Amino acid sequence: MRVLVGIEGSDESDVVLRNAIARAEEAGDSLTFAIFAKPEGGQDLDTIEAIVSAAIEESSIDAIITRIDDRDPASELVAIAEREGFEQLVVGGGRDTPLGKRYLGRITEFVLLNAEVTVRLER
Amino acid sequence: MNNAREYPSTDAGPFPAPPATIEDRAGRTVELELATTETLDGLVEMYDAFDPAQRAQGIPPSDPERIKPWVATILDGGVHVIARHDQSVSGHAMLVPDGGGAFELAIFVLQSYQGAGIGRQLLEHLLGAGEAASVERIWLTVERWNTPAMELYRSVGFETVRADRFDLEMAMSIQ
Known part of the structure; x- marks a missing residue:
């Protein structure tokens, strides 16, 4: 299956990255990582690309990395998935508040509401 | 969460502080008191008995093994x-520090004690205990469909500060 994986360089993204690779190793998915910096700041694109490349290197799979350099990465992520005919779009499945309540990030909410392709939330 | 959260400019309160003894609408005598480390087992017992259908945004954890570490x-x-x-x-209300100088609030009341006014009493006494502990800024998230909870929060001084997401964020100021 052709899977597009959104990675924004957060703790939540680490889980997405690890799980997407583990599943691809088992299921033979063809992965494309779409990387983008969080609009509110955080790791820059070079740092995120280095992390993703290293994870791919350590795995048994091949994967493509593509950069989203857009002020509205969520919308571009959905656009790539649809334009390029991906079968599944994978994003993070939420973070926890200080007292442990789960909440969905902005990107995930946008993807869930707007994507026409199947969405998978990784936890 | 959002660090640039806006808080109401007016302080709510004052609120009653624990300990207090109240009678709920079912005629039960209920003690409201500050939790101590000795309360841990009692709280774990309450959360073990909690109806999974009433979990809020993943808490309490559904896996019994994870309840004690969470509490x-x-x-x-x-x-x-x-x-x-x-x-x-039968109930637990908390203010948990968010690392940014503010506190996140949540309340849980065991199913068999719901609808008897305990939630409101717990909330008011938690805010009183917060005043005593010099807490100033409080926020919470609530699922959009949970109108009764939102009404309760609004009635003690919470205002909606973010409504553009799946869950809604409310905040209040005390002191």
């Missing part, structure tokens, strides 16, 4: 008020 973690800091009836814990 121990949140009890480690902040302000906690419990409702006790017949030696067992």
Whole structure:
């Protein structure tokens, strides 16, 4: 299956990255990582690309990395998935508040509401 | 969460502080008191008995193995008020520090004690305990469909500060 994986360089993204690779190793998915910096700041694109490349290197799979350099990465992520005919779009499945309540990030909410392709939330 | 959260400019309160003894609408005598480390087991027991259908955004954890570590973690800091009836814990209200100088609030009332006014009493006494502990800024998230909870929060001084997401964020100022 052709899977597009959104990675924004957060703790939540680490889980997405690890799980997407583990599943691809088992299921033979063809992965494309779409990387983008969080609009509110955080790791820059070079740092995120280095992390993703290293994870791919350590795995048994091949994967493509593509950069989203857009002020509205969520919308571009959905656009790539649809334009390029991906079968599944994978994003993070939420973070926890200080007292442990789960909440969905902005990107995930946008993807869930707007994507026409199947969405998978990784936890 | 959002660090640029806006808080109401007007302080709410004052609120009653625990300990207090109240009678709920079902005629039960309920003690409201500050939680201590000795409350851990009683709280775990309450959360073990909690109806999974009433979980809010993943808490309490559905996996019984994860309940005790979760309770121990949140009890480690902040302000906690419990409702006790017949030696067992029937409700828990908490203010957990968010690392940014503000506190996240949540309340849980065991199903068999709901609808008897305990939630409101717990909330008011938690805010009183918060005042005593010099808490100034409080926020919470609530699922959009949970109108009764939102009404309760609004009635003590919470205002909606973010409504453009799946869950809604409310904040209040005290002191």
